[in-house]
Amino acid sequence: MVPKVVFGEGCFDQLSSILSSKKKEKAPFIYLVDNVFEEDTKFLDRINLRFNDKLIFVSAEEEPKTSQVDTLVKNIKSEFTYLPSGIIGIGGGTVMDLAKAVSIMLNNKGSAADYQGWDLVSKKAVYHVGIPTISGTGAEVSRTTVLTGPVRKLGINSDFTPFDQVVLDPELTKGVSKNQWFFTGMDCFIHCVESLNGTFLNAFSQSYGEKAYDLCLEIFLGDTLSEKESRAKLMMASWHGGMSIAYSQVGVAHAMSYGLGYVLGTKHGVGNCIVFQYLSEFYPKDVALFKQMVAKHGVTIPQGICQNLTEAQLNTMITVALGMVPLWENALGADWEKVITPEKLRELYLKM
Amino acid sequence: MVPKVVFGEGCFDQLSSILSSKKKEKAPFIYLVDNVFEEDTKFLDRINLRFNDKLIFVSAEEEPKTSQVDTLVKNIKSEFTYLPSGIIGIGGGTVMDLAKAVSIMLNNKGSAADYQGWDLVSKKAVYHVGIPTISGTGAEVSRTTVLTGPVRKLGINSDFTPFDQVVLDPELTKGVSKNQWFFTGMDCFIHCVESLNGTFLNAFSQSYGEKAYDLCLEIFLGDTLSEKESRAKLMMASWHGGMSIAYSQVGVAHAMSYGLGYVLGTKHGVGNCIVFQYLSEFYPKDVALFKQMVAKHGVTIPQGICQNLTEAQLNTMITVALGMVPLWENALGADWEKVITPEKLRELYLKM
Numbered sequence: 153m154v155p156k157v158v159f160g161e162g163c164f165d166q167l168s169s170i171l172s173s174k175k176k177e178k179a180p181f182i183y184l185v186d187n188v189f190e191e192d193t194k195f196l197d198r199i200n201l202r203f204n205d206k207l208i209f210v211s212a213e214e215e216p217k218t219s220q221v222d223t224l225v226k227n228i229k230s231e232f233t234y235l236p237s238g239i240i241g242i243g244g245g246t247v248m249d250l251a252k253a254v255s256i257m258l259n260n261k262g263s264a265a266d267y268q269g270w271d272l273v274s275k276k277a278v279y280h281v282g283i284p285t286i287s288g289t290g291a292e293v294s295r296t297t298v299l300t301g302p303v304r305k306l307g308i309n310s311d312f313t314p315f316d317q318v319v320l321d322p323e324l325t326k327g328v329s330k331n332q333w334f335f336t337g338m339d340c341f342i343h344c345v346e347s348l349n350g351t352f353l354n355a356f357s358q359s360y361g362e363k364a365y366d367l368c369l370e371i372f373l374g375d376t377l378s379e380k381e382s383r384a385k386l387m388m389a390s391w392h393g394g395m396s397i398a399y400s401q402v403g404v405a406h407a408m409s410y411g412l413g414y415v416l417g418t419k420h421g422v423g424n425c426i427v428f429q430y431l432s433e434f435y436p437k438d439v440a441l442f443k444q445m446v447a448k449h450g451v452t453i454p455q456g457i458c459q460n461l462t463e464a465q466l467n468t469m470i471t472v473a474l475g476m477v478p479l480w481e482n483a484l485g486a487d488w489e490k491v492i493t494p495e496k497l498r499e500l501y502l503k504m
Numbered sequence: 505m506v507p508k509v510v511f512g513e514g515c516f517d518q519l520s521s522i523l524s525s526k527k528k529e530k531a532p533f534i535y536l537v538d539n540v541f542e543e544d545t546k547f548l549d550r551i552n553l554r555f556n557d558k559l560i561f562v563s564a565e566e567e568p569k570t571s572q573v574d575t576l577v578k579n580i581k582s583e584f585t586y587l588p589s590g591i592i593g594i595g596g597g598t599v600m601d602l603a604k605a606v607s608i609m610l611n612n613k614g615s616a617a618d619y620q621g622w623d624l625v626s627k628k629a630v631y632h633v634g635i636p637t638i639s640g641t642g643a644e645v646s647r648t649t650v651l652t653g654p655v656r657k658l659g660i661n662s663d664f665t666p667f668d669q670v671v672l673d674p675e676l677t678k679g680v681s682k683n684q685w686f687f688t689g690m691d692c693f694i695h696c697v698e699s700l701n702g703t704f705l706n707a708f709s710q711s712y713g714e715k716a717y718d719l720c721l722e723i724f725l726g727d728t729l730s731e732k733e734s735r736a737k738l739m740m741a742s743w744h745g746g747m748s749i750a751y752s753q754v755g756v757a758h759a760m761s762y763g764l765g766y767v768l769g770t771k772h773g774v775g776n777c778i779v780f781q782y783l784s785e786f787y788p789k790d791v792a793l794f795k796q797m798v799a800k801h802g803v804t805i806p807q808g809i810c811q812n813l814t815e816a817q818l819n820t821m822i823t824v825a826l827g828m829v830p831l832w833e834n835a836l837g838a839d840w841e842k843v844i845t846p847e848k849l850r851e852l853y854l855k856m
């Protein structure tokens with residue numbers, strides 16, 4: 153788990169004092185910042201670059217890739233003589249995952265692709281700090297960093313992946329567009345549904361998952377919260393949702409969303425929403441609630457994204473989804489292959 | 505926060521493999537074990553003592569003391585040449601607090617009493633593991649270790665206090681007596697009430713506090729849980745409740761319970777219950793719920809414990825309670841002294 157957390161509106165300004173004790177001589181702090189902030193001078197002025205610290209803007213347009221991690225690591229290593237004092241990720245799930253992966257790969261040989269899987273990392277990561285600016289993915293708290301590699305989309309799951317420090321400042325999520333707010337929030341809702349309805353569930357995950365789920369209902373279906381309260385609560389929903397899946401597993405929507413992401417580059421949050429609406433047979437109550445939320449917020453979910461797929465693309469999509477064995481086992485038990493066949497997935501994908 | 509946790513029935517048996525990576529040559533693991541287990545050979549056989557590891561039984565009859573910590577540290581230092589590889593606390597809140605305090609004091613000079621307060625500890629504690637065998641106090645997750653010192657009852661609150669590893673095995677709470685189960689569970693319920701109704705509340709603490717509170721209602725007022733489910737959920741309630749107060753504060757019941765504990769040695773859990781029943785003016789809805797729980801479980805709360813106090817004792821009790829300034833501020837705001845006078849506390853204590 154993440155050992156240190158600060159929370160609260162404006163707590164971002166504690167960052168300098170948090171980092172001061174971690175500064176090593178000649179070793180810079182590297183800030184990986186979502187490029188949506190590139191023009192936001194007011195925000196950028198609050199990042200206190202000192203000595204040889206470096207700020208790198210990264211695009212979250214696409215899901216993070218192992219090749220992107222490798223390039224970042226190579227550039228950092230070639231520019232600086234000393235390993236960084238720390239990596240600070242400021243952004244959404246993509247930037248969180250990049251920051252975690254870069255901090256691991258600065259201390260481990262080879263390509264990030266070599267470490268996709270479970271507990272393959274042998275050396276401690278460089279000190280790394282996560283500062284989410286959008287809520288829902290749970291990437292700020294999770295033990296994974298999901299990356300698209302040359303052969304698969306899979307996380308680097310390890311004890312060294314979680315951030316050493318997280319700064320939860322709800323104020324930073326103010327500028328998020330409505331669609332992104334909704335899709336990313338639904339990532340949280342959907343992974344709670346999958347965790348709570350999964351066969352791997354235990355009381356630990358359940359308690360976190362239930363809280364995140366309840367917060368999502370309050371935020372997305374309730375009418376009593378101020379914007380400020382809603383922002384703070386969604387940040388906590390993301391946190392608890394991430395904790396819930398850290399100790400259990402996601403399910404059908406994530407498995408199929410990985411397929412969309414791998415072939416079409418569909419972003420994780422919207423991919424989950426595209427898939428989830430067609431999963432009534434697996435999660436009937438929650439798909440109904442989801443549709444209420446979509447209607448309430450007037451959000452349009454992309455349609456027909458699989459209509460022009462080639463046969464080869466569709467097969468790849470199905471293969472990637474079927475490869476997510478732990479997710480299917482969690483969703484449907486050991487006999488999942490009786491329910492989820494390539495034909496079944498083809499039929500579902502073609503609706504999307 | 506605690507960086508590593510395992511959870512689940514039977515997970516206690518993972519302890520050996522968890523510790524193996526922390527073993528330093530010639531440096532023992534010291535197990536501080538609640539002496540209720542002294543005759544429980546079946547349980548003791550599951551503790552894998554190796555090399556010069558040592559098991560020390562400690563009594564949880566009384567609240568933990570700074571002098572007790574100092575003695576344990578002195579004995580460990582005089583028996584072993586090397587600082588321990590780790591301290592493993594197995595027991596209730598008292599043993600948790602002792603394990604945390606001993607691990608701090610093995611690496612910091614002077615008496616534990618010197619560190620009662622906030623952020624007075626300068627050196628990292630020895631690696632320490634918490635294994636709760638009773639649920640409710642939240643001591644397994646908290647950033648404090650509450651100790652009775654020569655001049656006050658106050659925690660060692662520091663970044664080095666939390667356990668490095670916690671093992672949450674609900675099975676270990678099987679043998680707890682009904683009264684102890686209830687009083688310790690109510691410690692959780694009451695600190696959630698105090699946190700949720702406090703002026704220091706924020707969305708972080710609220711989300712944890714609400715979950716713990718909901719779990720308490722399910723466990724103590726519901727009728728649907730099996731014993732096994734109830735045990736697991738109470739362990740999680742304790743965890744979330746501890747997290748809630750780690751980032752907020754407790755209130756009236758804890759302030760007054762500290763007074764009882766200091767003068768009469770009243771154990772924390774039962775002390776909270778003794779106090780809480782008389783706090784309708786501060787927490788009306790929750791005192792009513794509390795009384796329902798007491799009735800439902802046929803628990804008898806000790807009465808008349810303050811009747812034979814000397815005037816000096818009563819004054820000490822009032823002084824100790826009034827000294828808990830952050831608790832009063834949390835409960836009643838900056839103007840708390842207008843409501844809570846020595847006379848007011850005298851009147852309340854004399855009901856107990």
